[in-house]
Amino acid sequence: MKSELHFYEGVRSSGVVASITYGKSRVIFDFGAPFNPMTQPYDGAVEPRKKAWVRDAIRLGQIPAVGGVFSKEDLGEGSDIVPFEESDLETGVIISHLHLDHMSGIGMIHPDIPVYMHRDGHRLQQLLDDIGEAVGEREFTPVALYEPFNIGEIEVAAYFSDHPCAGAVGFLIKTPDGNFFYSGDVRLHGNKRDKALQDLEKIAQEDVDVLIMETTTLAREMPDPSDPALAGPNLQIPKGMSTEEELYEQILESLGGSRELALFNIYHRDIELIKRLFDIAAATKREIVFEPKTAYVVMGMLGVSPSITIPDNEEYADRNLPYLRKVLDSTPRIVTAEEINAQPARYFVQNSYENILELFDLPVSGAKYYHLYGVPLVQGARDYDNMMRVLELLGVDYALFSNLYCYNHAYPNHLLYMAEKIGAKNLIGVHSSAPEKLVAQNSRQVVAQNGDTYLLDDGKLLKKEALLRPLPQ
């Protein structure tokens, strides 16, 4: 038997969905939709269907047509996709982290297929379920770093990744034919770089045959492309970029001595970032205030109950929602708009995009607004323009503190450093529009396409014939 590596999606975009099959055993890694806000079909007017949601996701290209994963009922009559019930494969799905482009489809997977994620991510997912951000009703299986688990004859183990999302990992996937490593999303300029480097050493010891590596930053131009640091593998910070710590220092510096209100817009799955916002609030003698949903996540992940504001909308109309009840019962206090208006410089307040109109009641003219990876993310998209119109109307001092495509992902020279350190026999770039730019000295480069299948044979990766069945359009 030969191990087969197949790419369904995400070689040249976000939303990696790939599989490794050995005999009747199959591991699928990551199960999300490409991040594409410019062509999002659910635009607020189009209503998601209830019974047909899986079929619609496949039809809309939001999840690939993977055989043996979806239930017969969800696929409906007349589908040419093999349902789980008729598949003889033993499948497990492993999720590198809980950013939506890596896991938005996991609720569509048949409940009898185990879905594994790091235990921190598992805890986060339970909290997200409670606040209405569930991706479907099903159970997930928590795993710990380095503790191998089996999916049929395939052995899998998680390794640490310093991505800001709680529980981010990469996976070492072993079949009798050899070792694969899927990086997930990676970074070597974060505050846990040392831990990431330690695990990099561990992975390097594993004699990896195939490294499947994210290449997000290779599709973007660095601020100074002529920077010599970008020319080879090293751990330098490219000119114009910064470390995670420097980002916090910049916020701290801009906030020091400010007499204005400070606001932040975050992705509340990024728990490490939230931790540091507490530090910044403490250092600037401001009270940090969260919206109730994020406060619930903070309570569950960090074990502290923060102060909250309650936005004036129907999401918070029912105070008896279980999660909201817990927040209300444990929060030290509810901060009102009147209090913030009376002493704006005393507060560091969360404002998510859905609640942006709350700013109308706050002293926001000249206020600092730190946009830290909360939606909307893409300049030029309708929602981003909308956000900017509201902020400009209010005279907010907007600060986009980092480049989405670079800050959360390893810089090009760091990617090279990781690839060469692991020194896999074969190297495949994924997760950007320029995966072919990932070329390491000590690995054979394989430029893949969605739909490609490869066989691992004695350390060599050979391309198999094209997919038997074309993907539906």
Next chain:
Amino acid sequence: MKTKFTMHAGLRTIGGVICSVEYGKDRVIFEMGTAYNPSTDVYDGTVLRRSKARVRDALRLGIIPAIDGIYSREDLNGYEGLISAEESDVNTAIIITHLHLDHMGGIGYLAPSIPLYMNENAATIERALQATGEGAASLDREFIHFDETTPIHVGAIEVQPIITSKRSYRDFALLVTTPDGTIHWTGDLALHGEDTQLAFDQIDFLKEKDIDVLLCDCTSFMDDVLLQCTDSTDPEAIIPSKEIPQGMLDTSDVNRELFKVLESKSGLCVFNFYQREMDEAQRYIEWAEKVNRICVFEPDCAYIVYKFWGIRPNVFIPDSDRYPEEPGAQAAWFRELLQNCTVVTREEIYQNPAGYLLQNSYRHILELFDLPDEDGSYLHADGIPIGAFDPAYANLLRIIERTDFEYVTFFSKNYFGHGYPQQVKYFCDEVDARVLIPCHGFNPERLLPKSGKQLLPEEGMTYILAGGDLTPVR
């Protein structure tokens, strides 16, 4: 006492014309619409509407204008600079010409104490919309009915409604007369619709009245429509004419073309229309009968059909949380509908696709994935998203392209719902008011008067009506 005129909104937007005419302590406000601008609508599906602050937010966002005395004290709480309805000593009446959102989408923001005039047919449809959660106001909002037979009096101000369309909810123009003169608002103006004679009757009526101020709908003077009609954006090149510009269609042409498509198809035909247009709903029912099809509506629209026409409609129930199967979870209107309609199932449509003419609104467009599309057509009438100016339009086309339904539209090609430029110019020249205020479109400056003067009022500025002229109060 002098007559004061204020244009609060709608000079350079598609719809949203809101003007007031005040005499002493009496005031008439005509229209309370919200300008149609989907590309910059703050409520994009993610941003949440606030509850207690909804009126203040609408004011801050420019959705409704800052007018004293029409919003409640509770709603204005914290909004500075406006007198609430409770504190105002002005006797106000608000009059709506017709049931398009750009003419009445803001009525839900008004204080409940402000009298609101609407034709009875329009109010019936609005009530049905309210029941399904799509109304502009809540169910407790009261309406005073009016029609063309009786003028409305607000103190010394008289408003004569002039009917401009007898279709379902009725359309009106409004002639406002005060002791100082006359101000006429065309409402939506069309000389190529199915009630064209009413527009010519309006001209004759206004000629007799010697109009001081004419506010005229000039929507079609925007670049793309003007270029289709005249090959130029030069206002001097617009030759007034009663006739429909060459190459453009009138409403009956469009209907004829759509019907031809329907006749020619051997598969399922779906249609997307503005579902409050009950005359259109009736036409689809008639068309279906002519070609041996059954016309089927989605539940929200079917409820309006049932309430307005008093018939038992055929209903297809999309796969949506809005329409739960469990009776206990169903909204009252939906339960009522189910007792008074005939449900057509997906299976029945699959068995005989050519036997149905099925409504498909943009909200439920994904239903196309589970409908028989072989030799099928998607007839796009006037349902949102209408054209490329709406970001949703590209999404609509992308989704249809994933099916085999043939997309058919006449709406954005050689047809326009508002009066064509030459015809609008003809209308204005015939009336020949002393002051012409073009409005309700992006390019009001292009509609030139015949012998009077053109005025593009500053929004929010008060003008005094005297001697047949409007003079700003500085």
